[in-house]
Amino acid sequence: MNNNIPLPAITRLCSVYQFLLSLEKDGQKRISSSELERRLGISAHSVRKDISYLGIAGGIGAGYEVSRLKELIGERFGFAEQKKACLVGLGRLGSAILQRSSFPGGEFRVIAGFDSNINKLETIKTTVSVFPAYQITEMVRALGITLGIIAVPAASLQEVAGRLIDGGVRGIVNFAPGLINPTVEGVFIRNMDMMAELRILSAQVRVRDEINT
Amino acid sequence: MNNNIPLPAITRLCSVYQFLLSLEKDGQKRISSSELERRLGISAHSVRKDISYLGIAGGIGAGYEVSRLKELIGERFGFAEQKKACLVGLGRLGSAILQRSSFPGGEFRVIAGFDSNINKLETIKTTVSVFPAYQITEMVRALGITLGIIAVPAASLQEVAGRLIDGGVRGIVNFAPGLINPTVEGVFIRNMDMMAELRILSAQVRVRDEINT
């Protein structure tokens, strides 16, 4: 059996998982691939193909049992155990993230915050422990943190990322503009750069409008 | 000539553009596809292929002239004219975005903010004009806003997105968890859901680690 799953399929399965959580809350028991297509915009073909990577999921001819499919995805992707995360950069964006960080479902927990500005560490109001930035590597290692969130200015990005990776982080969500570089084998990165997204959107709009001319 | 450009190519070219801006600031005059590969992690093959969608860009055998390539991408994607954007949701995340919204390069300008909470509209400190959420559609239309940024709770997502689209927005950056639905032809959406990104990261880590077992 080939355990590998293409990234597009992983991404879609995560969307499905998120959607199943809400279905479960609503008390819906079963769902078909065609209804997932309608609700998530993922073709029923892809849904079935993606699920087949996980092994048999359930009732041929009867759709999927919501709780069972959720379990199956969760088990394959290790969503059962709570992951420890940390946040670097406690400016306005960082604080906003921290506030939202009582994550629903409790899959992730931000257990540490870092900032290079000592004043900020003293004045910030949060239940999360905060530390100076030079302690990133040691604290990440000591606390067993596996995920990092970066919300610092672009200039500090490389340094912060390096420290997180040195500490043993396996995944980084990066809000700073710019790319983390060089990428280390086995460490995964997701960039969230609003400016870049706006640029992509306007490019898409422009390209589309030129075709229809 | 086929004007169409695949989305992966658009995305990469936007990264290249962003990188060229910083090169220009540093005063570097020329750059080769192989150096772009090293700096951006995009294969030199892809770089050349992507640029070829734009038409001839420059010196065979001599790399690309930074300013010329920047112009070429900018022209094709319409980056020259400043785009008007608005922000819906003036909570902590929205405020943080607004603060950062003096965007470098001036490609985008947030010219309006919206919130359903009237108190928030009165107390917020910003140079941007703010309006109640029920005026989204009319103000977007009146001001000629083409891009929307959503930073509201998940429950209001659909309604806000609908109003933005009704007003004529062509692109939406969505920070709210959940999908905008149904997607309207010719309106593009980029989702920025940190929770979803964390989930994808842990799934990637898990899948990779199982392969190497």
Add this chain to the structure above:
DNA sequence: TAGATTGTTAATCGATTAACAATC
């Protein structure tokens, strides 16, 4: 000039879509 590098066509690779037997 010679070495380097592009532009572009061809070949490979991988993902999505289609189709249909299996089965609830």
Add this chain to the structure above:
DNA sequence: TAGATTGTTAATCGATTAACAATC
């Protein structure tokens, strides 16, 4: 049972990579 829906193989589609002539 019959209609509906999955699981999985095959076919299509599109993007990435390779290769090489053109040319700086």
